[in-house]
Amino acid sequence: MKILLLVLPTLCQAALPGTAGSVPTHRFVPQFGVHPPGINGGPPQTSEAEAYLNNFGYITKKDGPEPPTAFDFQMGLLRFQMYHGLYRSGLYDVETEEKMSLHRCENPDMDNGAALRDVKPKGLWKKKVLTWSIQGNPANMDAKEAHAAVAEAFQTWEGVADFRFVQQQDQLGGQSDILVAFEPLRNKQHPTVISRSGGPAPSKITLDSTQRWGHKFLVPGDLPLLRVVTHSIGHSLGLQHTPELDSLMNPLFKSYQLFSKLEHIPTEDNVSLRKLYVPDVPEASVAPEIPVTEGPAGPVDEGLSIPVTSQTHGDDRNCPQHVDSVTSVSDSVWYFFRGYNVWQVKNQQFVGEPVRIKELFPGGPDFVNATVTSNGLTVLFADRNLYGYEYDAGRFVKAQGFPRELHERVLFFPQAAFPLTNGSVVLLSGNVFATYDVVANQPHILNDKNRMFPNLPEDVRSGIPIHNQDFTKYHMFDETTVSQWDSITHESTSAQPLNEFFKCASQSATTSKTRRF
Structure with missing residues (x-):
């Protein structure tokens, strides 16, 4: 090491x-x-x-x-x-x-390298009618227009999880529940920061008054004030950052072309807030619980609360069209990974809703870089760690000797994997590969991918044998397509979109109404 x-x-x-x-x-x-060394004896x-x-x-x-x-x-x-x-x-x-x-919010995205926990109930608002007020103005913007953008942001959140918002006069700003202050941001965590949010109960939203803000008539270079304030109110109510691109709580802000108009709170943010405050959120809105078994290392570690998010650029949760990795435990049963989530696939058909990877794989990682199944052992690769599992009666049980660290001879970070006939697996990253014995935790050959395995997809993510234990032909996946690849001739078929290769859970439910058995 x-x-x-x-x-x-x-x-x-x-x-x-x-x-x-x-x-x-x-x-x-x-x-x-x-x-x-720091200047004049200061910190490094x-x-x-x-x-x-x-x-x-x-x-x-x-x-x-x-x-x-x-x-x-x-x-x-x-x-x-x-x-x-x-x-x-x-x-x-x-x-x-x-x-x-990119410009961003100062609140954190992760906690010590792991997903953020939800705000504890005792830290949430105990009332549903909240007061708000404004202090200061942006340097480049008319005060009336700026105040209109702030008011519109609160109006957008109106009614979500039964919240109501009432504006107070400026002189009472110090007594309001949520204070929106335009002022220079001092001691910023990073030069890209343009806003910070405290709270909830009470909360102060600070917007950098020196930035170039815009609202109704945005021009290139303007930052969308409505978008940033609406995001910040989400923090004031208790929401955390999420990687989901369609969420208001994504931490990054682009200029005028994004979210210049905002008519309602996205569904994901609506559901997330209701889960915090409303005890009777419909079960269909949250990820189902999947029981997991105890492994040799003991009970399952529940770990941190991880947001269930597809991270698939607006894909249907029940029918993702972007993939990080796929692995098969049999000809008909596969597992499809994207972001923090995993789906079960049977006969190329999604089954139900996604669950967190850590829920299905006891003691597993938050996310995967690559996965592979070889000789009954399913291995998840996250950073440089290997998590091994045996598949038993529909459940994954932690294999003995796992997790372990990738051998130091492999200097790259695996981004894809597929199994070989001799029990080894191929690990890939860009144009390099290593054949690897996951049981012995030893590499064999390290070389150029295009030399040894020509015609693989450029951004290959996973390879699954078309027929179990037949390693001559594979389904090869990149992020959005799948093709067939022959390991003997090295020929590859044309790519097929994932949404044509896989059947959606909703589609299958509709089809079953007319299917005869």
Whole structure:
């Protein structure tokens, strides 16, 4: 492990795979874990990328005084890429840099490298009629227009989970439940921060008055005041950040083209708030509980409360069209992974709603980078950790000796996997691969993917044998399509969209009404 830590700063500059398997596209590489002495004896200097990962919760912090290592920051970078739907290269590439450069809310995205917990009931509002007020004005915007945007934001939340909002006069601002203040943001966690939110009970929303805000007539470069205030009110009511792109609680803000008009609260945010405050939320609105069995290591660790989110750019929860990984436990039973969630698939048909990965896989990770099943052992890869499971009577039981860490000879982070005939598996990332014995935890061959396995999808995610234990032909998946690949001839069929290959749960229910058995 020490060897790996020594090479990681250099690894960031090496010609390893970058976005979509290409050569790394980064323009500037921060030296993670390398901190020059501070000025005049001050604290050591850190890069903006390190500050971003550390301040917004992507880094797992140690108990002692030791600062995060290069490896810790590498893991944080992977979590950031996973959270925001980027190619998980583990490198500070152009796409990662651009995503980090977007304006954002100062509230955290994760907690110590894990999903955020819900606000505890004692911290929530105990009343449903809340007062609000405004202090100050943005520097570049007419006060009347700014106040209209704030009022519209509160009106948008009106009625959600039975909340009502009443405006107070400015002179009573200090006594209101929610104060919206336009003022310069001091001591920001990162230069991209334009808002911060406290609370709930009581709450202060601070908006950077020095920014270029807009409302009714936005021009390129304007930040959407309505969108940012509506997001901040969500925090004031108790909602946390989510990676879901369609949610108001996504932490990142773009300029005028996004959310310039907002007519209602998205369904996900509506349901999330009702789950916090309303005890009788319909069961169809939340993920079903799936019982899991005890593994050799003891009872299941419930872990943190993880948001059930498809992270699929607006896909139906029961019919995702984007995939992170797929693995099969038999010819007919597969498991489909996306974001924090996993779906069961039978005969290419989704079964029911998704559940959290940690619920189905005892002691498992929050998310996966790759999955594979070989000789009855299902392995989930998350960062550089391997989680092994045996499939028994419809349940996954933790296999002995797992979790474990990937062998130090494999310097890349696996982004895809498929099984081989000899019990080994192929791990891939961009243009490199390793054949790997998951039982012995040893690599065999490390080489160029296109040389040994030509004509695989460019951004391959998973490979499943078309027939169980027949390793000549595979279904090969990238994020949105599936194709057939012959391991002998290396020929590949044309790609088919996932929504044509898989049947939706809702479609199957409709079909069953007319089907005869």
